[in-house]
Amino acid sequence: MKFTFYGHATFSIEVGGKQILFDPFFTGNPLVKDVDIEKIKADYIFLTHGHGDHTGDVVAIAKRTGAVVVAAAEIATWLKSMGIEKAHPVNHGGPSTFDFGKARPVNAIHSSSFSDGSYAGNPMGFVFTTPQGNFYIAGDTALTMDMQLIPLWAKLNFAVFPIGGNYTMDVEDAVHAADFVKCDTIVGTHYNTWPIIQIDTEKAKADFAAARKKLLLPAPGETIEL
Numbered sequence: 001m002k003f004t005f006y007g008h009a010t011f012s013i014e015v016g017g018k019q020i021l022f023d024p025f026f027t028g029n030p031l032v033k034d035v036d037i038e039k040i041k042a043d044y045i046f047l048t049h050g051h052g053d054h055t056g057d058v059v060a061i062a063k064r065t066g067a068v069v070v071a072a073a074e075i076a077t078w079l080k081s082m083g084i085e086k087a088h089p090v091n092h093g094g095p096s097t098f099d100f101g102k103a104r105p106v107n108a109i110h111s112s113s114f115s116d117g118s119y120a121g122n123p124m125g126f127v128f129t130t131p132q133g134n135f136y137i138a139g140d141t142a143l144t145m146d147m148q149l150i151p152l153w154a155k156l157n158f159a160v161f162p163i164g165g166n167y168t169m170d171v172e173d174a175v176h177a178a179d180f181v182k183c184d185t186i187v188g189t190h191y192n193t194w195p196i197i198q199i200d201t202e203k204a205k206a207d208f209a210a211a212r213k214k215l216l217l218p219a220p221g222e223t224i225e226l
């Protein structure tokens with residue numbers, strides 16, 4: 001599986017020959033550099049919640065690529081009103097099968113609204129099980145006991161956690177979350193985008209190493225193999 005980070009909480013995972021784009025936020029994302037949004041590929045787009053730093057460019061990219069957009073039912077309804085016919089509504093606990101594998105929406109403790117303040121359903125993470133491997137995208141979330149359910153469904157190859165604190169888990173809680181989901185390879189997101197979520201990345205890596213886990217922090221634009 002190939003993981004490409006774009007900055008903040010925007011990244012792509014290539015699995016089974018399909019490009020899955022997560023939480024597209026390019027326009028106004030201070031970490032995005034030299035990315036031609038017209039060239040971003042997507043067979044699927046998964047949205048964890050409605051906040052602008054996760055959905056800012058979804059309509060434009062979905063229209064251009066024709067990607068299937070998987071999101072909370074309330075977000076899918078909004079997408080359909082914006083002309084995105086291939087919006088796929090989901091909700092917590094309801095797995096869906098796609099041509100690359102299965103995705104299970106799971107709880108995330110956060111909030112979810114559109115930029116105008118209107119209701120965007122519940123925030124969520126996703127557990128993916130595929131022939132190429134399994135992974136968990138936490139979305140914006142606090143540490144939650146529900147993470148302890150995830151090993152019931154998947155032995156994870158890697159997990160993607162927010163680590164910037166203030167709005168989401170910080171590094172300390174992300175280490176606990178890695179224990180909860182029984183995964184030793186974590187990709188960090190949602191940090192250093194703005195001063196309010198600035199972290200010491202060397203200390204973060206050391207904190208994970210002290211727990212005998214690996215924290216991967218690909219640079220914006222970097223692709224890593226997982």
Ligand code: NI
Pocket residue numbers: 049051110111140167
């Ligand atoms: Ni958020």
Ligand code: MN
Pocket residue numbers: 009051053054140167190
């Ligand atoms: Mn966010």
